[in-house]
Amino acid sequence: MGLRVLAIETSCDETAAAVVQGRQVLSSVVASQMELHRPFGGVVPEVASRQHVASVQEVVAEALSRAGSDIHDLRGMDAVAVTCAPGLAGALLVGLMAAKTLALVHHKPLVGIHHWEGHIMSGFLADPQLEPPCLCLLVSGGHTSLVDVQDYGRYRVLGQTRDDAAGEAFDKVARLLGLPYPGGPAIDRLAASGDPGRFILPLGRVEHPFDTSFSGLKTAVARLVAGRSLGEQERADLAASFQATVAGILTEKALTAAQQLGYGTILLTGGVAANRELRRRLRQEGEGAGLRVVVPPMDLCTDNAAMIGAAGVIHLQRGDVSSLELEALPRLPLAELDSLYGDLG
Ligand code: KG4
Ligand code: ZN
Numbered sequence: 001m002g003l004r005v006l007a008i009e010t011s012c013d014e015t016a017a018a019v020v021q022g023r024q025v026l027s028s029v030v031a032s033q034m035e036l037h038r039p040f041g042g043v044v045p046e047v048a049s050r051q052h053v054a055s056v057q058e059v060v061a062e063a064l065s066r067a068g069s070d071i072h073d074l075r076g077m078d079a080v081a082v083t084c085a086p087g088l089a090g091a092l093l094v095g096l097m098a099a100k101t102l103a104l105v106h107h108k109p110l111v112g113i114h115h116w117e118g119h120i121m122s123g124f125l126a127d128p129q130l131e132p133p134c135l136c137l138l139v140s141g142g143h144t145s146l147v148d149v150q151d152y153g154r155y156r157v158l159g160q161t162r163d164d165a166a167g168e169a170f171d172k173v174a175r176l177l178g179l180p181y182p183g184g185p186a187i188d189r190l191a192a193s194g195d196p197g198r199f200i201l202p203l204g205r206v207e208h209p210f211d212t213s214f215s216g217l218k219t220a221v222a223r224l225v226a227g228r229s230l231g232e233q234e235r236a237d238l239a240a241s242f243q244a245t246v247a248g249i250l251t252e253k254a255l256t257a258a259q260q261l262g263y264g265t266i267l268l269t270g271g272v273a274a275n276r277e278l279r280r281r282l283r284q285e286g287e288g289a290g291l292r293v294v295v296p297p298m299d300l301c302t303d304n305a306a307m308i309g310a311a312g313v314i315h316l317q318r319g320d321v322s323s324l325e326l327e328a329l330p331r332l333p334l335a336e337l338d339s340l341y342g343d344l345g
């Protein structure tokens with residue numbers, strides 16, 4: 001059976017709610033704001049917050065009702081989990097206020113969740129056999145990190161981006177190539193007809209072996225594009241070369257980290273996990289090196305509340321409950337997630 005948790009996620013541009021019991025997703029609802037932000041070529045924080053306010057109640061009610069509960073009594077729920085860090089401050093606040101209100105009115109414990117831990121937990125929802133320790137490659141529009149998942153609730157960030165996140169690089173390069181937002185899927189499609197060996201692009205060398213840097217790569221693409229109009233095949237070749245370079249960098253770092261730690265499993269998650277070349281490369285090279293590669297289905301890789309619920313269950317089991325004074329913490333590092341619990345004064 002296991003503990004049953006209502007979870008709410010509003011850290012960026014998806015308003016999401018879910019009910020999770022143990023490692024089982026009973027319901028998961030995601031209202032995407034993508035269309036709203038598309039004309040701006042990126043997420044506009046103010047627009048995101050307003051849309052969360054407009055959607056959150058309906059999304060939560062729908063998730064509860066699909067799981068046989070009700071927003072008016074929260075029956076069957078053992079707690080309310082909510083993403084409170086990191087993310088857009090105004091966006092986080094909307095989910096946090098909704099969660100606090102429900103917890104207070106229905107006398108349920110509140111469990112604040114670090115968004116990255118949610119992404120990590122998506123692997124545990126997808127694969128019932130998965131147990132820590134493992135290595136997690138977390139790649140999305142906002143984050144690019146290699147995380148040593150030592151145990152449930154115990155994580156060590158081995159490296160992260162020095163500048164742009166991987167998804168951000170995809171989005172910026174897509175814009176340079178005249179492709180629509182979000183750029184990742186558009187580059188993925190265009191690259192299918194391109195030659196990845198046509199352009200040799202910089203690998204973004206960084207001092208620390210597990211950190212990444214994609215801004216040099218983006219600048220190299222900008223230079224190639226500047227002042228001339230590329231033909232269709234050239235654009236496809238450039239998209240394929242860029243994508244292969246990113247996939248190569250991430251795969252190499254993940255494999256090195258897993259081998260250094262002596263881990264047998266790599267978990268790939270975040271929106272960029274949708275990238276076909278990254279999945280192929282990590283699978284092929286990982287399995288070639290005798291590693292198991294876990295890639296959750298896409299609806300668990302992109303932002304959702306089921307992953308937040310899974311993290312909520314883990315913390316509730318450990319007795320980690322947050323105060324109703326819990327704040328939105330837009331920059332909280334993963335290493336400080338223990339600060340979200342205790343001190344119920
Ligand atoms: O995890 P996510 O949905 O949102 C957060 O940023 O938290 O990730 C969105 C990012 C965007 O930058 C998008 O361009 C990228 O994931 N993305 C992809 C693909 N699909 C989405 N990047 C590369 N290839 C894809 N197929
Ligand atoms: Zn995310």
